[in-house]
Amino acid sequence: MPCIFINTNRSVGTINPNIYGQFSEHLGRCIYQGLYVGEDSDIPNVNGMRVDVVNALKKIHIPVLRWPGGCFADTYHWRDGIGPQSQRKTIVNTNWGGVSEDNSFGTHEFMELARQLGCEAYFSGNVGSGTVQEFSDWVEYCNMGGVSPMASLRRENGREEPYNVKYWGIGNEAWGCGGNMRAEYYADLCRQYSTYLRNYSPEHKIFKIASGANVDDYHWTRTVLERAGHVIDAVSLHYYTLPHQDWQHKGSATDFTGEEYYTTLHKTLRMEELVENHSRIIKQFAGGRSIGLAVDEWGTWYDVEPGTNPGFLYQQNTMRDALVAAINLNIFNNHCDTVCMANIAQMVNVLQAMILTEGSRMVLTPTYHVFALYAAHQGAQQLESYAETSILNHDEQAVPTLHVSASCAADGKILVTVANLDSARAAEAKVMLGGVKASGVTGTVLTGPAAAHNTFAAPDTVTPQPLQATLTADGFTATLPACSVAAFTVTPQ
Ligand code: AHR
DSSP states (O other): OOEEEEETTOOSOBOOGGGGEEEOOSSTTSTBTTTBOOTTOSSOEETTEEHHHHHHHHTTTOOEEEESOSGGGGGOOGGGGSSOGGGSOOEEETTTTTEEEOOOSOHHHHHHHHHHHTOEEEEEEOOSSSOHHHHHHHHHHHHOOSSOHHHHHHHHTTOOSOOOOOEEEEOSOTTTTTTOOOHHHHHHHHHHHHHTSOOSOTTSOOEEEEEEEETTOHHHHHHHHHHHGGGOSEEEEEEEEOSSSOTTOOOOSSOOOHHHHHHHHHHHHHHHHHHHHHHHHHHHHSTTOOOEEEEEEEEEOOOOOTTSOGGGOOOOOBHHHHHHHHHHHHHHHHTTTTEEEEEEEOSBSSSSOSEEEETTEEEEOHHHHHHHHHGGGTTOEEEEEEEEOOEESOGGGOEESEEEEEEEOTTSOEEEEEEEOOSSOOEEEEEEEETOOEEEEEEEEEEOOTTOBOOSSSTTSSOOEEEOEEEETTEEEEEEOSSEEEEEEEEEO
């Protein structure tokens, strides 16, 4: 019987709620149709936001939402998206399918979405094709409470109070779609832009996130930290899981072999090495300042669903994705001493989405359910945990059977989240709680064949179910089904 040890006496810190952040880009049907349908739509909406989607997202307690991109951010000119909608400019979304973008969803609409979701806004500013003045003006427009040209413009557009947007990204993927820059050049630009992103109130200091590395580009992180570390609060990291590294043939979201299932999980596990290595560099070159790692794009990236626009990145979502989410979130929880934020890509209808929509219909994905199972980790104290398990397979398919993280909330309840990566065999697990005596335990599990997924015709194929857990003298035992993600809540005596 594999053992899981939870040491309630040791912790690396508090799990920043922002680790459960999301990302929404002007890409495919994420913003338009997925989140925003406009006030005149037949689809029930409040101020243009879909009621069904917003209500579902509220249940997973989204702490922070990144917008407007992604690659789109470095082509976005925020003034195009303010003022009367009928007078806004229509532009071409050159990154994603060359479709028309009418800018009907802009700063005020995004802040209305954030208000309805009850989350913080994280704006990704345009460094690649914008100007320092333009970016500086956006911060002033959003955050200036007194009298100034940008505050007056905001008021003319109907918003009296400042929005106090806290999180600002200084460009996106500056090494790629955000300008194809060298790390050295970007670091200098980052210093320059950061200088003019002002605080307009001592109670609402902004948090600046530098555009970070692609995967294992450690030179990038080191250069940005060495040259611009003194002007930022965090640096980002982007790492996507692709079953095959060939961008023309990444693999199907639903039609995959057993080998591809394990390769996908093996590649996901690499996140731990990346987080540890980038974090080490950050600590080494931060000069004593506390600088976080923001994994502001992560998730699976497959071939698009057959027959859909290749530029829209629409993909289905299976139990395999649930395991990818569980592994990544366990890793972020266990490294919450440096990971200050993470944003899964993306929230609706794009890549590893929480929700898929088709007209007025909506379906929750297995990934959504993992975020629900893990929600109580937000703001809790991480607890050291260790799974004593065997390794399945070899080389590029090697994975541990079990993957775990644990935390203790302010009310003393302990949440243990465990993924059973074995697609064929259940695991009888003995969970040992060192340092605490339990008076009760409840379990919930998400399970199914690796390719199981929810469709508009069968939306409840993969949904959480109660899972039996039995208290023992030193913890509890439970049977973790093959290919499953389980969450146990322990009440201490
Ligand atoms: O999430 C899709 C795209 O992936 C983003 O726009 C970009 O930042 C990344 O390459």
